[in-house]
Amino acid sequence: MKPDLREALRRQVLVGDGAMGTYLYQMGFPVGISYEELNLLEPDVIMDVHRRYYEAGARLIETNTFSANREKLSKYGLEQEMEAINRAGVELARKAVGDDAYVVGAIGSIRAGKRKNVRTAKVKEDLRDQIEVLVDTPVDGLLLESFYDLEEMLIALRLIRKVSELPVICQFATEGTDSTHDGILLTEAFRKLTAAGADVVGFNCRSGPNGLMRSLQRVAGMEGAPPFSVFPNAGIADYVDGRYTYAATPEYFGETARKFVDLGARIIGGCCGTTPEHIAAMAQSLRNYSPNPDALRLLQEVGGGSETGRIVTRLQPVPTTSAPEPNLAELAKERYTVIVELDPPRDLDIEKFMQGAQALKNAGVDALTMADNSLAVTRMSNLALGSLVKERIGMKPLIHIACRDRNMIGTQSHMMGLHALGIDHVLAVTGDPAKFGDLPGSSSVYDLTSFEIIRMIKQLNEGIAFSGKSLKKKANFVVGAAFNPNVKHLDKAVQRLERKIESGADYIMTQPVYNAELIEKVYEATKHLDVPIFIGIMPLASGGNAEYLHNEVPGIQLSDEVRQRMNGLKGEEGRAMGVQIAKELLDAAMRYFKGIYLMTPFLAYEMTVQLTEYVWEKAQRLDSHLYPLSK
Template sequence: MNSSHAFRARLRSDVLVGDGAMATLLYLQGNAIGASTEELCLTEPDWVRDVHMAYLDAGANVIETNSYAANRDSLARYGLETRTTRINRASVQIARQAVEESGREAFVVGSIGSILAGRIRGTEWEEYRDIYEEQAVALLHEGVDGLILETFYDVEELLLALDVIRPLAASSGTPIISQLSLLEVGRTRDGYELTQAFRQLEAAGSDVVGLNCRLGPAEILGSLEKTIVPEGMPISVYPNAGRLGMIDGKVQYKSNAAYFGDYAVRLLDQGVGLLGGCCGTAPEHIRAIADAVAGKKRVPRINPTLAAKTEVIERETPRIELPPSPNIVDLVGQRHTIIVEYDTPKDLDIEKYLAGSKALQEAGADAITLADNSLATTRVSNMALGAILKREMGIEAIAHVACRDRNLIGQQSHLLGLHALGLNQVLVITGDPARVGDLPGATSVFDLSSFDLIRMVKQLNEGIAFSGRRMKNKARFVVGAAFNPHVRNLEPAIARLERKVEAGADFIMTQPVYDVETLLAIREATKHIQVPIFIGIMPMTGSRNAEFLHNEVPGIKIAESTLERIKRFEGEAARHEGVQIAKELLDVAVQHFNGLYLITPFHYTDMTVELTRYAREITAAQAEIAVAAHGHHHGFGCNC
């Protein structure tokens, strides 16, 4: 029997003890790891071997290679992608050398970590196939006894990895251990209950299913207690050393080795056959496990009853349906709809802003849209003023949500707060870089792209949090996306727009347009888009503003005749002429678009009030003509 077959047999019959964290021990030993822990397989192999030896001495009989993030995608961050195969093969050689030098009976398993590794996916899963194949081939070629696919937050990614690796491992009979990481007890980030996830992993050919990282022993135990594991399926568990936190001014893990040993016995009672440690664990944790399970036999897994399982799920995830509210997507399908952008003030005097918003509503605006610190300049929160507009003044508000200012935690919290205040119509944008704003030393976050954020907002509408947790209520967001037509080649911009619609955008708002030619080009290029498009129009405030837009803003072109026309005026007269030019553009826009997006320049609300009133007049006249011609009113289409 070769070593892979022996390992497979032991996984099904015995209690095995895994090792603990690699980086934790290297840090404790005072070693300077540098950028990549995996690169140490080439630069400091003795350090890696000494860690393996420490875990073997502590009682581990399953040793993982130092190859968790040794894939081309992760190594490319450090310019090491060309060394992918070398690092993986060296990791096996070092682990095997440590086992031989220890004189102990132990198995060497090749560690393959998630490529996504907790990030938001920015590419298609299929692009990961070659990356997984390259790493797995290197580990298998060097003769590992098994493979451990670990720290996968998403079931879908783990299933793809199994689909690639399972055929490669089949010829040698190499067993595959598949371990998920949970952001909360019992559920994966992509919304799978653990029972469902384990069932799918079994169907995909995994030899062992389990959990590692993120959660400590208690929460992993709680997850297993509620999970139905496929009959006869071996279980592996590699908990973190509790939760990471600040202790005595240092970021560290709290749980001690004795606690780990106590929970090892409890996990054994759940049918776990392979126990090790993940982040924060050291040889003393592994020694505690080894001592606790010494001489013990495998305990048959006893699943919770289906009735009990269903009761728990229903108790934890009651469904509460929220009443529907009117939205601009419904409205624009029936008639011309006007959205006016009006940026919040830069200081605490909001009375003028509220008065301007009221004037816009009285002029006929269907909604006020509030930018999210536009141009990276600090303003009063659009959440706060949007709530005042809607709750106190009865004005529909659409809040912009920029990717720039909030990490994943803040972004979800912000969205939930908007929804709680009744602001469920949002425009998702990337956001200008922080360095162009009034606090150039601020950090741009960008945990998410606009595509990612659109998808995540729509995920909230399915009742699933960013973490994959099932929420008690489903959100009712209506999600807009931005479109910039001011590019040399419109085709790539349209392709980008199509991706936003595929991600879930319910409506589109364009950057301001200044000429009929561009307006008609947008209409022609977007006629296949199946969501409403609000065409942006912003009146020029004078010749200097027009010259700036024409000469300094990429892609914007203003006709020479228009530039000469506005040059003849100054001050209020120039603003009046800017409004007249915008009205002429509106005359054409209403013939091709049901959605009108008027943008207030420099807080000159009198300009957009006049434009809103004019737009309402000409669209009302157009509707009367339609009624007279057909004898009854016909609803308009998305782009009219």
Template sequence: MATWLYQQGHAVGSSTEELCLKNQEWVREAHLAYLHAGAQVIETNSYAANREALARYGLERKTTRINRAAVQLARQAVEMAEADAFVVGSIGSIAAARVMTSNVEEFRDIFEEQAVALLHEGVDGLILETFFDLEELLLALDVVRPLVATSGVPIIAQCSLLDVERTRDGYLLSDAFYQLKEAGADMVGLNCRLGPAEVLRAMEKAVVPAGLSLSAFPNAGRPAIIDGEFAYKPNYQYFGDNAIKLWEQGVSLIGGCCGTTPEHIQAIAGAVAGLKRLPRINPEHTPRIEVFEREVVRFQQSEQPTIVELAEKRHTVIVEFDSPRDLNVERYVEGAHELYKAGADAITIADNSLATTRMSNMALGSIIKRELGIEPVVHVACRDRNLIGQQSHLMGLHALGINQILVITGDPARVGDLPGASTVFDMSSFDLIRMVKQLNQGIAFSGRPMNNQARFVCGAAFNPHVRNLEAAVARLERKVDAGADYIMTQPVYDVETMLAIREATAHLKVPIFIGIMPLTSTRNAEFLHNEVPGIKISQQSRERIKKFEGAAARAEGVEMCKELLDEAVKSYNGIYLITPFSYFEMTVELTKHVREITQVSSRASNF
């Protein structure tokens, strides 16, 4: 519906489904075009007419009205065309190709509300379509099945695949079809994402349970930008030829998804006219049914201890030293070497912090690991990369042997030095942590099995400078549940906050690295306190640094941190020192101080 209206030059606006109330003639005309082309089944314009999707446009209160109007318009079109055609109510995935949350149970009421509205208006069937995750589709089927128990209205359940063999959540298509039949689907199939050739290939490989009907609604190939607009190839004859091949696979309901026009449907109708339904013949070499386990796996590096393993045994120091904003890496390598000699266990490198452009932390991490033997901890922000870029980036880190990462949300692009840059945020930090752990299981973001398993040790950030510390800790617990192996806090500047964090997080079973960053001047202190999210500096600390300037102020900033570190090592094994600007000499001195006081305490404990 959406792609056809777009091709007709209609300004659809925000919600295609709202057209059922706002521009009804457009919807009727679309239905009529496909009916005149030979369609025997048409879908209601209700794919995303669920409360969550409509809420993005302030339409959630119109959910029932939109769904009922969608059925009415389809019925009117069938009557106007004098066609012998069925009207099926379309219910799309709520996740809709986005990263899935850990729990889809919250979707139950949303699916029920939409299904009740469609059934009340008298559809001939329901189609659950474009579900990338089998678990969500099974939940939708579990909700809808009891609603049609007495009416006998059939349910079509269609998966969408990122890979021709598996759903995104790791199920073989054969297993998905089996589970959908067990859950009560009358027909199963595929729609969207893949074109005719890939849908055909998926059907050829799948094992279909006996007695189960099949459907296939491929896209019109892959879209491309032509003359500045998205367009599909006009491959009508090809579509018809592939309809025959799908029919030979036992597919009895053949249609089209994104990009398919009335001409595509006409080609299908002409190709299969007069053909009798064929029985499904499964492939001879049937793949075994298998499902990947989804529990969190924490892989450890065999070559040397990780920062997590070290922190479980002794005081461990991570020093943040950000990559340069220019093209000169000599001073960076020098600083990293000095920090390593001072006793830093790892160097952590931010991912364009404050949305300010810096040299790639992957490149700098690779250099210090290869040339200096220093273990890098590379930050990975959600801000700059879409799902494709994120997986590619992580695969590159794996190839370079950089296995320790810190997942962060990232500051919005508009606050940085290129405010016109786009902010991506395809996923939250929770989602990215889960997907990193999925790579550790050898499963790609798409659900496709990979030839190896990653070994990422994945950290998460914690901001204690909030009004409600309890709520912040609850958010942190979610990150640990998602698979975070350790925590690094925003910098703290007083003992009281440091102890409050320790008490609030004592129940967590992962190491906490307490963040400490020296002040460099009173201007620096006021800027951090008043303008940088996630940082709070006490009045006492700001008054103290105000008495000094230049090098003296930096020296005082170091002294203030030494006093904090004297207390920090009593409660924390994990120390996270943050280098201000490029003054690595300051964190070199602080690293040495940690080593001196922890050696003293260690010796004292031996007596």
């Protein structure tokens, strides 16, 4: 007979299961249905998912009841089925796994980070109803997961403690921050949960291993803490051709599982995007593994941090002429052209951003590009900053336009505003899904695809509105398109790129490339195209930053050599190596492409200033007749 869950956690690390919803999605069940209703409609499917995770090595199994409260079920007209769905969820999990597995009843947040969307009385009522059903089933414990606010978590925990002494696991959704969504420091939140009767505290969802590792580091070693649990996503979700995909591999999960154990985690599973393969990799990695007593010291640099330091550079502006300058697409056909990306701030302080923009202007950058809330994280409006850069610094702004945030009305309005401000260079992108950003309650609009938004913007250049009505004047937008060459089948990616050019793209900007051989392959695969390509290069800031980008960020893939060279480096040493690797990549890129697209990590503009100067110094040395500079 297996020990009580509390006793088991004193003896061993338990491997949890992986995702249910996203795994069902991968199996073909569409978004927009109640996955919990499948407990009644497709019980064999749900049992099969539980069984796969058990066979992969999971010994803590969550019931398929995460959203089985009356509030969430009411969206599908299923509120009257709440009790049946919860009871079936427990029964299916029990039947699917062996006696050595612990089955915990999963309870999700009702508010889901949206503080005002449901009255507190309604939250209490719906949580109480679900809790009372689950404690009346043969579960080994309860799991409160993906809660954003301490307030709602305490409501649920106190309701449980009124009716049951079952072990309770409390998990916050986190992006690697040091506080909950309602502004409580994690250490304080964990203390309050422990005092209220939590047996395990931890994190799940919102982030991959990197983000959860950062949050766990903030609480590791806190006095009187109960065991920790972590259920990371499989990296950041990508949205391609109407499908969600995830970047983090099972091998990466196997590697990070040991680091979680070193920091005190005693339950380790997976959340969105994870599969039985991810769980199997963790179970294998943790077999007979003992925690590293020096982990807190050794893991301080995980995730790269936000350190920037200072790199001293010598400014060398590009010579200017009195003749009118062509647009970037024309310019990159004539000479080397440098675009630098500088992230808008996540707060209201623009001082460092403007300092960086001025330094890059002094270095001779041809345009400063600003993303549109990249990774679905809220940042200051790139339209506003683009206007400031243009007026105060005299620099060409290049504004990203994401399909995610605006419907067709908002998109046309946005473009009309850019025209009025004299900002005519844009990059059309799909945009990362809103549900995986810092405001998960937000909707992803996606009225337009990346192909459609390019066509619609170019339609404005004909003086025709999205509705087909006359605009009385013609816009003059120069539209860029994004290209990810870090794919298995480059030829298919190029075919997609050709469709964007057919839609009207004037130039192309790539995701960062970290392999000189791939740069040459991109040239060979795209040399038939008649639009310039700006090769993306982003200097790495640390070894942790390198691993995060490689394993968790969609569209970025580092070579084994680059990862090895960055391994263990941080601070000044890490940035210096990152700049050196970027220079080597520039050596390769400038053999084939005149367009250079530099991305600034963590607002460390000193790094991209140095790389910009390197481009101009190298450009003066190169004999262009030796190279096939057709881009």
